[in-house]
Amino acid sequence: MKNNYMLNVTSEISKLKTVLLHRPGKELENLVPDLLEKLLFDDIPYLKIAQEEHDSFAQILRNNDIEVLYLRDLAAESLTTNELREQMIEDFLEESHVFGQDNKEIIRQYLSDFNNYQLIDKMMAGVRKEDLKNYKSKFLVDMVAREYPFILDPMPNLYFTRDPFATIGNGITLNNMKTGIRNRETIFAKYIFENHPRFKDKKIPIWFNRNEKTSLEGGDELVLNDKVIAMGISARTDAASVEKFAKNIFNDGQTFETILAFDIPKKRAFMHLDTVFTMVDYNKFTIHPEIEGPLTVFSITKGTNNDLNIVREEDTLSNILKKYLELDKITLIPCAGGNKIDAPREQWNDGSNTLAIAPGEVVVYERNYVTNELLKDHGIKTHLMPSSELSRGRGGPRCMSMPLIRE
Template identity: 55%
Template sequence: MKHPLHVTSEIGELQTVLLHRPGEEVENLTPEYLQHLLFDDIPYLPLIQKEHDYFAQTLRNRGIEVLYLTTLLTEALHTDDLKKKFVADVLKESNLSMNGSSQQIVDYLLSFETEAMVKKIMAGIRKSEIPVNKKTHLYELLDDHYPFYLDPMPNLYFTRDPAATIGNGLTINTMREVARRRESLFMSYIIHHHPRYAQYDIPIWLDRDYPHPIEGGDELVLSKDTVAIGISARTAAKSIERLAVNLFKRQADMKRVVAVEIPKSRAFMHLDTVFTMVDYDKFTIHPEIQNKKGEMNIYILEKGRDEDTVKITHKTNLMEALKEALGLKEVTLIPCGGGDVIAAPREQWNDGSNTLAIAPGVVVTYDRNYVSNKLLREHGIEVIEVISSELSRGRGGPRCMSMPLVRKDI
């Protein structure tokens, strides 16, 4: 078998991708806990599943191998000891101790077959599901109104963020928000224990125990020697610098990391919500990440004098920085919503800039972003639209919903 991880660009022909089909975790959303679980609305489960299936089939129709998170994790937990360790790690990540009433949660989870256990952990455990020991502490009595022992994980269908493939390795990410921190634990178990991956010595460029956050939506592989990382609400500058050092040490082809600062707001959650690569020399962009002069903060990180340092160069012009980093004579930036005062922010809200390139000049987008899609086509891009009324409620587009595992080199 070829190496199971290989991504050296954003636009190389996509061969294998990881998805997660939304499940019962979406039905455990309620208005009171939307903010806590990082959602703005409640999708309708049968329809969001139908839309996700359409998305997955769209990729298969182009010859792309689609793998599912639930399946891989189930196959990774192939012994009783691994199941027990995984449950213990999940409870630890959820700040549930292994003694007292928490043991009942452990026993409850381990009573399921592996796949059902995985789905239950994703869906969350309601208090009504398990009879627990009588409360003996004041804090337990005060917290009785909260309906879950184990929170649901509705963000799982955005498989881009917990881990990101770079070259033949990956980052397994420290997630910024508490509601998402367990997600990268799933990828860690898959990489270390699934037969498809465990047989390889897969380099982990930055692991989930690193104390500062980074998320895959901020990680863009522009070429075999250049990675762009967003300095965003979800990714810290310290993580970017450490990742750069590790890549320069361990991946011979890597020459530079382009750190792009974007506004720290929910509307501009990750770099890929405002900027994606769609062809060799074409990119989508949401104009509001630049100031009125078309400037923004860009930092080019290159190898320093010794292996634990980097040389940093400050730039302010995105087009010039991209041309220099990628050796291009010209670069085209295609504005979300055509830059229109109404269409741009509306389509940005629905991830008009969040395209998934499946080959050079071929992208998957949401059908609802018709202004941006028309403009992409006018620039010679083949646009494959997927239905999106429910998927878009989670505030992530086709790139957010997919973790490329293998792409052809360009």
């Protein structure tokens, strides 16, 4: 596939050309019941089937002439010198809160024995205490937690590549994740965009950086068109982050003129904006039935002297979208038609979370058959992917994909 290797995303629905995925690995086998809440999971997927499902997802994309890149490969290929490799290990140990130089040296030596690909795999999978027979910490915090099975926690959320960073325009937000257990994921993106041969000389602008003090996650960032961005103020994204992002992108001379900040309920069912709202065609959207009514939305535009104009607008979702997308008609497709039984069931399995690969063409979980039929009834072409195990992580096809280039 020929492209100029630059980033470009100015729409949620334009033809997808290049996408970043992460094929689930051994990190899923380091999920245990007692740690599910800490690791942000509700259940434990069966790795073998999860990988088969993910491979089916990737093949759907390839069959539609979409270049598929993998996070693990790009991260490994970014370690082009021994100095970079050593620095990544140091950064990873620091963010994993490994205490003491003796402990760091033991783990550093352990990780240094791997080649680049094995190193990334091990960072992602986590390091069990049983992997390091000589690991004996002298620190009280470790002694108190002596029954804890890991030296480095696994990173099971990695297959949701949407969240650690987001491509907007020809730049990215390199996000500061809400939870420390996920914030380590952004280290991989940092090294990729700074050092991978494909990206390092492209001068990719960063609209928001991982060293910010407030949180921002990619599931709350939707590019509706080349003028309007939707962002969620959610359980995972802070209002201050939206303001910081807005100032940076408006001052760069990008085409975007308005940011619609959706103040959504701060609960797990509404984790990110894209779990309750995704774009499937120019004027068609899937939604969680509970957000169809009056919403609190803040329109943000560029002011003077680096200020922002922020206006509170309370209206229905349909009217807000018609106003800012300059459309006469908006069609909202509620998950499972809003049925009191089908809708909560399919929403639990991300029925409203779709990945558009072209206008009116989306990838969806096959298990959400009620919603999928509704999409077809509205003229949307659906590519069905298996999802019995992947869906246990509470994220859909959009969550599992990071578009890098769209037409």
